[in-house]
Amino acid sequence: MPKNLKQLSESPVRLTAGHRLCPGCGEPIVVKQILAASDDPVIAANATGCLEVSTTIFPYTAWTIPWLHIAFENAAAVAAGMEAMYQSLKNQGKIDADTNYNFVAFAGDGGTYDIGFQALSGAVERGHKLLYVCLNNQAYMNTGIQRSSASPLGANTTTSPAGKLIPGKTKYQKDLTACMAAHDMPYAAQTIPGRWRDITRKAERAFEIDGPSFINVLTPCPLGWRCAPEETVSISQLAADTCFWPLYEVDHGEWKLNYRPKEKVPVDEFLSKQGRFRHLFKGDQGEEVRRQIQERVDYKWEQLLDRCGES
Amino acid sequence: MGQLQPLEGNLAVAEAMRQINPDVVAAYPITPSTEIVQTFANFVADGEVDTNYVAVESEHSAMSACTAAAAAGGRVMNVTSANGLALMWEILYITASFRQPVILTVVNRALSGNINIHCDHSDTMGTRDAGWIQLYSENVQECYDNLIQAVAIGERMDVRLPVMSCLDGFLVSHSYEMLEVEDDEAVREWIGPYKPNEPLLDVENPYTMGPIDLYDYYIEHKYSQWQAYPAAKQAVIEEGKRFGETFGREYGLMETLGLDDADIAVVAMSSAAGTAKDVVDKLRDEGVKAGLLKLRCFRPFPGEEIAAALAGCKAVCVMDRAASFGAGSGPLFHEIAAAMYTGGQTVPINNVIYGLGGRTVKPADIESVYRGLMEIADTGKVEQVCTWLSVRE
């Protein structure tokens, strides 16, 4: 049985207040919800990025669980290494066979889609029992909002700036969740911080799986998205309502849609709330890019419905 | 009692690993060390070890997983060469900073480019500032003995540092030699059980490892790491002695030949030092007072001990199996020259770069180095500080 809201609120706090993430940052919301989903011990690996630098400024730490950061591109290998040691010591009887420790890797989209993709793919293929959570804010935020392969078409970032000639990022975002599902891994899912029931249920499911699982969380970043800090949750909901970021899971090869908006909201509603797309609302070129974004959203949505047997 | 056996260097390393029986091995194949990984995988497949063997997708992940596994709290080993070591480079510093005693066998091979699979020391020399202890082996017996000692040295509570145990690619890794293989039980007893230090698997005592560490603390942390190396040097000496007491083969920071009364001496590491020993014997038969310093422990660098050992010579040549491009000489030479100078020595000293990419170094080549030293000893003058040995121009 998934935990209800009361039980979740009573779960031990594993990422405490006092960290220095920006006001309205989506990352701690996601991390707390994921970690609240298990009552078993959890050991975390963290890639370099906003979460890591803002929660562990020496001599302080916001973590009440064992936590390890080694580098940017290796969160999956780090979690895998700890898990490998746990399995070894358990098999040798050096750790109690009845224990059930969970291993979680937290990494940004840069640490996942780009530089850490090889380590993630390798760890998944090898079948380590671990949950990999991508805190996907669609750019390298920690280093000042550079584009990643998760940044969407048209996004104004510091390395895909909206200029006089080029209207922000000229490429679509990589569909990483589908890419992970194509590993034939036991569990891959997408979610948002705006729907606590969806995210905690997915984390619970991931923790019970005897193998690798992957959850890709669209995690608003008020600083990089240039949106209001109090709108983190509602903007993520809008991402689901526009079908820009559908909520679904692939459980042992079975594609399941987890949320179908009553009415598919035009993607402009999502874009217009964020300064990173502001330039798209001026001039013909911007309009053309918004048309392409909508077209892409529609295409990916139909593709997803088809995969989920819902078309 | 141990047993005399003919084994290749790689097989001797694999055998030592089987006896050590680490909790986790995460490794990736690369010539000339691949055979170690393969042989060890067979031990795992046949249930001869308790090791969880993680066949990672790259050396970067190998060293990441090894560092994490060690931090989790257990004994960890790894194997690589050349480009593999270069790919680990970022993580090597972190392993040492975290004070995790990961044990890495490096079968020395030339770094690309151009790509080459044969021996030189450019790979491990390139990691000399990473904070790892480095031991170099002359032959098959030594690479077996050094690996066992590496575990004991690195895991000592006053040390807690990762160790590279290095052997020459092909020259030792693929050479069969007779060696004394000790009994499993004796080896296990000698290294003792692993003693964890603030392990992350201790969930009752959560530990934040690898935080962001800025200008208000980073330098103190580096300084505290700095202070571990004198203890590490002492550990190399003490464990080498203890190894000798148990198994009859004693080791130190270096091995010397004829240095008590030598006029001319060569400093070399690894298999070339074995060749140099024959040359010293030959020259001694001719009445030339030749000597040899074979450096075993390059990190921590025993500068004072080296300067003292070479003090009585009239000319010294440091042989480097690696170039330090742009520096004008090789890395071993830089450090020895600095140690001699700060040790108040004025012995004329020069440098020879040799054997890159597996170029054979013959006794005659090394003899030519000694002949050059005879001239310097006579004149007291070093005409050219660094020369490349037996190279076509």
Ligand SMILES: Cc1ncc(C[n+]2csc(CCOP(=O)(O)OP(=O)(O)O)c2C)c(N)n1
């Ligand atoms: C090998 C390496 N390259 C580059 C960096 C610099 N760097 C640190 S964090 C980061 C971006 C992080 O972006 P992301 O993974 O999306 O996490 P976020 O900060 O957005 O949460 C970069 C480029 C690094 N630390 N290591």
Ligand code: SF4
């Ligand atoms: S920059 Fe963005 S991701 Fe980073 S802490 Fe601020 S809001 Fe969070």
Ligand SMILES: [Mg+2]
């Ligand atoms: Mg990001």
